[in-house]
Amino acid sequence: MLSVGLIGYGHWGPNLLRNLVAHPAFHVAAVADPSAARRLASREAGHDGALYEDGAALIRDHACLDAVVIASPVSTHYDLARATLERGAHVLVEKPLCTRSSEGEALVALARRQNRVLMVDHTLLFTGPGDAIRQLVRQGRLGRITYCEGQRLNLGLFQPDVNVLWDLAPHDLSLLTELQDELPVRVDAVGQCHVNPGVPDIVHASLRFASGWTAHFHWSWMSPEKVRRLVIGGSDRMLVWDDLASDGRLKLYDRGIAVPGSAKAGTMIRPAYRTGGWEALPMAEGEALARLVDHFAAVIESNADSVADGARGLRVVKLLEQIQFALDRSAATTKKPS
Template sequence: MISVGLVGYGHWGPNLLRNLAAHPAFHVVAASDHRAERRAAALQAAAGIALYQDGAALIDHHRGLDAVAIASPVSTHFDLARRALERGLHVLVEKPLCTRSEEGKALVAIAARQNRVLMVDHTLLFTGAGRAIRALRQGDRLGRVTYYDAQRLNLGLFQPDVNVLWDLGPHDLSLLADLKDEIPVHVEASGHSHVNPGVPDIVHASLRFASGWMAHFHWSWMSPEKVRRTVIGGSDRMLVWDEFATDGALKLYDRGIDLPAGRGDRAILPGYRTGGWETPATEPGEALQRLVGHFADVIHGRVASIADGPRGVRVLQLLERIQAALARNGVAQNNRSGSQKNHLTY
């Protein structure tokens, strides 16, 4: 059994603790949080665990640890993961891996040197739909991927140390990176800030890749409705995953366009392929429980990780490219001067 400690018991920590405690491969032995009420809540959720106010103290001093799960603010990820790896612990880090790709590369190097597992909590890859999409790609059911379009919207949660790109973006970018191991050649992005100046809570981003395909994203903390929708266009089939649709199903469409051969430079009208659609089978169960089980399997050497350190770095590189485009274009500010009320309605 793998003895594991949990650093951070805020928004995501309770989910990690519950799933680690429920998995037969793990024994949760310790948890930390700087807030006394959160430590008390962790103890109530897992009776008998040791409690620490400081995550570094848990990592440095708790005896018998084999692994640590880190669910603290993003700005602390690098230092905590580095400490854990250098102590010889396996590490699971809440997304994103850290704040810079260079830090991520350093963690990957330490993990390799210490022969320890470094994994990122890219939960979307472990959903039933995420696993089905991976299987469709591996089985070449989509054909050549030509575009990727995703919306991830809700009202909040506003984060203290990251903008909406770094909060919601890693979900979609982890799936994108799993589909295509490619860094974009051109990135455009725009952002809008309604609350904290210079910290966008709405971001649109477009990525273009050398192989000819493109991706578009819309992330928002300012939507009155919760939207989780992904469309992937392929040369053979098109895929739609609308998590909050009535049936919530993944749909694979035998639809698209056919271009005539030898068209030259003249304008053409494509032919339309309007076949039916099917619902690929998806595994039931909680994605985070599958992720935790995958972490155990990787530690025991049974599988190679689909969410390892290098993949986490790839997501960081995509985040950095989009952040650089935001910095280039500036972030529009909501005008809250004059007689405007203290609440915002859209």
Template sequence: MINVGVIGYGYWGPNLVRNLAEVSRVKLTAVADSSPEKLALVQRRFPAVTTTADYQDLIRDPSIDAIAIATPVSTHFELGMAVLKAGKHLWLEKPMTETSLQARQLLEEAEKRKLILFVDHTFVYTGAVRKMQEIVSSGELGKILYYDSSRVNLGLFQHDVNVIADLGVHDFSILDHLLKEHPNAVSAAGINHFPGTPENLAYITMFYDSGTIAHINVSWLAPVKVRQILLGGSNKMITYDDLEPSEKIKVYDKGVSFTDDPKKIYEMRVGYRTGDMWAPKLNEGEALRVAVEHFVDCIEKSQPPMTDGHMGLRVVELVEAATSSMRGRGETVHIQRKGKFQ
């Protein structure tokens, strides 16, 4: 049995606490939050769980094996470092930290102490993204040509991070998981429509050595919520609509062919191929539950998570690069990175 504490019971904390409480191999020991009202909610729903306004109570408790942090990103580094230095395994909400320097320091601390550092990029654990990764890894799509994503809605406006750090990180982690490749350059355009608040809309383009190009549209200003991805390969293509109640993933046997055949020099050199479409069966379990189970497995088996500190660092690097490009009005930012992929 692994004893786990949670720091933060705000937006994501209740989902995390619920899943930790329902996993048989976990004992949810304590929850810390600065709000008495939120702690009262915890006590009503989970009367056996200790509550406290002082997160240090969890860090000092020798019976707690791991701590999950679900607080604003500006607090992740200080809290995460305190957890690791106390010898406890660490779960961090996304993005991992505010800066890549902070992420690198947490990663080094976790590796030095041989502790699990898990970053909650929840989309990686959805049945849809896992199925997409399975199809990509099989080679069924052929060469990956492009990734096109729209991730927009009206709000929630964040006060401490821009829309790239809030929404773009989902696509950064999905791309990292699907392609096992870090982009070599990023260009982004975005804007802050309301003085004194972070950028609320951005268009991001990423370039890869393999020839893949990725385009991501993120916004807090759309009249409707959209969560759609197009993944194009040389053989087949995938559409992913996260808001679809069923058939979130559809695979299209469609593509193009290109020829340099001298005999066809006067004909159109591009041909089109259309085949069947099918919707593969997906694991419909809650992604956060899958993530929690994976976290526990990693602690018990001393193995790195799929969304470990290395992935967390790569995502933060992309947030930095895209934000720098956006504030330079689309100036291309080149990335030199030798990523360690699981």
């Protein structure tokens, strides 16, 4: 039985606590949240652990913790994860891992030194579609991947300190790291602020990788319709994940273009079209977060590799940094005339 502490009982904390309480490998020994009402509410999940106001105090004072799950605001992730690892406990951090890649590097190195698990809650990787996409890519069923197009749009919950990039992009970028293990050689991004002048609520980003393939993302809190869509173009197959489609959320298309011989600029190209059908792919059912919590227990107990380990979490932070940098550069030259 692993003794676990949970820090943060706000938006996502209740989901984590419910799954930790239900898991046979974990005993919830402590919960921390600055709000007395939320601490009290955490009792409803059926845990009998200690209650702390301060997450740092939970880590410092609560004896015999094997692991800490951190679901507090992202700006607190680094200090709390570091303190947890320094006292020799395993740690699962809500996404994104932290706000700076330098901090992420330090956490990954510290976890290695301490020989403890550092995992990030990239839940998408444990969803039915996320898991199916990962397997397709690993099996090479798409052939050579040439592009990836993602949209994650809604009339969003505005957050005061986090822009739409840091809020929504970690999901898609965690899957992108499954497709492409390099960092992009070029990133372009543009943003727009409707609500808070300093905080983009619409972001478009274009990533280009050394191999020539590209990824484009559109994240928005300002869309009248919810859209969760990812298209992956491959030389053999093309994949469409549309989480709101009624006729199959994940479709594998036998479509593509075969270019005969070597194409030269300016010449007449007559590509061969493969306009075959599609199959709706089967996907695992059940709650993704339950699978992730189970995976956290398995990784701790058997020292297994994790698809959501600190290295992956760090790569997502590096991508976020690159896009934010492009966004800042673009914003500097796109100021509204006043």
